[in-house]
Amino acid sequence: MLPILRHLALLLVAAGPAPGEWRHYGGDAGGSRFSRLAQINRGNLARLGRAWAYHTGEQTRTAFEATPLVVDGALYFSTAASRVIALDAETGKELWQFNPYPAGGRSFAPHRGVAYWAKGGEGRIIYGTGAAELVALDARTGKLCPSFGAGGRVDLRAGVADKWPDDYAVTSPPAIYRDLVIVGARVPEGVPRGPSGDVRAFDAQTGKEVWRFHTVPRPGEPGHETWEGDGWRERTGANVWSMMSVDEERGLVFLPVGSPAYDFYGGDRKGKNLYGNSLVALEAATGKVRWHYQMVHHDLWDYDLPAQPALVTVRRGGREVAAVAQVTKMGMVFVLDRETGKPLFPVEERPVPQSKVPGEATWPTQPFPLKPAPLVRHAITRSDLSRVTPESERFCAGLFDSLVNGGIFTPLGLEPTLVFPGTLGGATWSGASFDPAANHLYVNVNEVGMIGAMAPQPEGAANAFRRGNPRGEYARFWDENQWPCQRPPWGTLNAVDLNTGELVWKAPLGVVEELAARGLADTGTPNMGGSIVTAGGLVFIAGSNDSRLRAFDARTGEELWAGKLDASGHATPMTFQGKSGRQYVVIAAGGGGYFSRTTADTLIAFTIK
Numbered sequence: 001m002l003p004i005l006r007h008l009a010l011l012l013v014a015a016g017p018a019p020g021e022w023r024h025y026g027g028d029a030g031g032s033r034f035s036r037l038a039q040i041n042r043g044n045l046a047r048l049g050r051a052w053a054y055h056t057g058e059q060t061r062t063a064f065e066a067t068p069l070v071v072d073g074a075l076y077f078s079t080a081a082s083r084v085i086a087l088d089a090e091t092g093k094e095l096w097q098f099n100p101y102p103a104g105g106r107s108f109a110p111h112r113g114v115a116y117w118a119k120g121g122e123g124r125i126i127y128g129t130g131a132a133e134l135v136a137l138d139a140r141t142g143k144l145c146p147s148f149g150a151g152g153r154v155d156l157r158a159g160v161a162d163k164w165p166d167d168y169a170v171t172s173p174p175a176i177y178r179d180l181v182i183v184g185a186r187v188p189e190g191v192p193r194g195p196s197g198d199v200r201a202f203d204a205q206t207g208k209e210v211w212r213f214h215t216v217p218r219p220g221e222p223g224h225e226t227w228e229g230d231g232w233r234e235r236t237g238a239n240v241w242s243m244m245s246v247d248e249e250r251g252l253v254f255l256p257v258g259s260p261a262y263d264f265y266g267g268d269r270k271g272k273n274l275y276g277n278s279l280v281a282l283e284a285a286t287g288k289v290r291w292h293y294q295m296v297h298h299d300l301w302d303y304d305l306p307a308q309p310a311l312v313t314v315r316r317g318g319r320e321v322a323a324v325a326q327v328t329k330m331g332m333v334f335v336l337d338r339e340t341g342k343p344l345f346p347v348e349e350r351p352v353p354q355s356k357v358p359g360e361a362t363w364p365t366q367p368f369p370l371k372p373a374p375l376v377r378h379a380i381t382r383s384d385l386s387r388v389t390p391e392s393e394r395f396c397a398g399l400f401d402s403l404v405n406g407g408i409f410t411p412l413g414l415e416p417t418l419v420f421p422g423t424l425g426g427a428t429w430s431g432a433s434f435d436p437a438a439n440h441l442y443v444n445v446n447e448v449g450m451i452g453a454m455a456p457q458p459e460g461a462a463n464a465f466r467r468g469n470p471r472g473e474y475a476r477f478w479d480e481n482q483w484p485c486q487r488p489p490w491g492t493l494n495a496v497d498l499n500t501g502e503l504v505w506k507a508p509l510g511v512v513e514e515l516a517a518r519g520l521a522d523t524g525t526p527n528m529g530g531s532i533v534t535a536g537g538l539v540f541i542a543g544s545n546d547s548r549l550r551a552f553d554a555r556t557g558e559e560l561w562a563g564k565l566d567a568s569g570h571a572t573p574m575t576f577q578g579k580s581g582r583q584y585v586v587i588a589a590g591g592g593g594y595f596s597r598t599t600a601d602t603l604i605a606f607t608i609k
Contacts, residue, residue: 020577029246030311033433033532039583041536045561051607052092059601062108063570064590070576080108082129090578096142113173128170132156149207161195175244177284184240191462197239211287223274231269237261238276243308253284258304264467267359291341297363302423307431331376331426345371352409371501379407396485422450430530449477489524505557510544530572542569545595567591567600
């Protein structure tokens with residue numbers, strides 16, 4: 001791209017944070033994960049090395065999923081025990097830490113980060129805990145802000161989880177719009193009744209609730225007609241457990257809403273089930289619905305919208321259009337007009353297989369964007385099975401032959417069934433990054449199928465039917481080494497041109513050391529943790545199950561650099577410029593989670609040596 005055009009493109013994000021800072025989980029309020037920093041670039045990557053490492057003291061099987069913020073030289077991040085730690089961003093020296101539960105009883109749960117709010121010279125770190133409290137801290141000292149809620153805390157369970165106080169938690173950072181803190185929650189997925197998935201806004205100064213959006217519409221509200229009978233009542237799920245995005249100029253907040261519970265049986269919730277599996281645009285000041293777009297009707301596959309919507313700008317007919325791109329577990333990317341919610345590429349409602357489970361009422365069609373093309377396979381044949389080792393080939397062939405083989409949107413049946421993709425995608429909460437100069441969206445995806453059968457439950461059970469398998473309720477189509485049973489690659493990084501909807505490149509993401517030693521170096525691995533893209537022409541990503549942070553050429557997909565980590569980085573990195581003028585890239589390397597046996601407790605910063 002010509003230098004003047006690139007300069008104009010970069011002005012599109014000029015209203016965001018200063019180039020040297022990373023004030024939002026997604027870099028900016030719209031979740032682009034783009035940095036204008038270019039000090040680290042293709043020409044000097046060979047000199048990229050560790051600047052510092054910080055150890056949290058929490059080495060656990062729970063993945064360390066946090067993406068730090070950097071504001072005015074301080075770096076802020078959260079841990080799986082809901083602690084918040086502030087470091088000097090350039091040295092890694094601890095400034096303060098806050099433990100919400102100093103008396104003990106610490107439990108671990110995924111936690112992806114905190115939010116920053118400032119006004120009148122005051123800065124606050126605001127975040128939700130695993131015990132369902134919204135906490136406000138003085139950004140300078142780490143002390144609770146006494147004017148917020150009750151001594152710096154708000155009990156988020158009140159009014160949404162009163163009957164189920166132990167089944168409500170916050171795992172992702174809230175969104176900030178002006179003086180509002182907008183927060184979702186994690187709720188149960190294995191039972192139909194439980195805490196509400198409502199999204200709420202609180203005053204950032206006082207902690208007072210300002211508005212509430214019912215993700216399952218009540219009687220008299222638009223969308224209530226999509227729930228038959230009492231299917232809506234006390235329905236859990238349909239929550240925003242992932243990250244939201246804010247269009248500050250238009251005053252909109254974008255909600256990626258999850259699936260209604262129970263995930264795999266909906267005989268007690270017949271209908272399309274709004275606003276489940278929908279991208280919902282709300283007026284951020286009031287919580288009023290501007291528009292919605294449902295991407296899965298009557299979900300039976302745990303295909304909740306897992307990732308932060310990316311606010312992007314695309315070119316159509318010689319003009320620029322403000323858009324939002326939503327990646328999905330199905331490996332499909334929906335690109336919608338940000339003002340109206342209308343698709344910018346055609347979407348077809350196609351007939352899909354119907355359930356034979358008694359009492360179920362599958363929706364007859366599902367939406368398929370014609371562009372971009374799916375980033376993962378939607379079906380598999382016996383000729384697609386893995387042959388990476390003779391042992392894997394035998395195991396996978398036997399497993400495949402024992403299953404009813406269905407394509408995408410095949411409901412799990414009474415017999416063991418194989419469905420592609422599985423509950424881990426496709427895309428996951430890893431999300432996407434967007435380069436406003438090239439108009440390319442970078443998405444990492446998994447190629448992992450799911451297997452299971454629906455079994456009737458005893459009378460009086462919470463669920464009439466429940467998914468099961470000898471290998472576990474969430475069994476996946478992989479062998480005894482957790483190598484997927486279809487031919488690799490098993491994890492890829494993809495670049496999509498959002499102007500045309502075409503795939504620009506696809507690259508394997510990660511290596512399996514044992515297979516690489518046998519000459520199979522391009523297998524990719526299942527991955528969890530997203531990417532960032534910089535004006536230096538680089539896409540940084542860890543995520544893969546091989547304990548590495550990588551840099552890819554944003555234009556070509558060539559892997560240019562890989563740095564070894566203490567454990568796999570199942571988190572999204574960030575980048576900032578220190579007060580010294582040096583650019584840094586930071587990644588949480590904790591391993592654990594769904595994929596990694598190795599664990600660590602390390603936050604690592606890299607810079608040019």
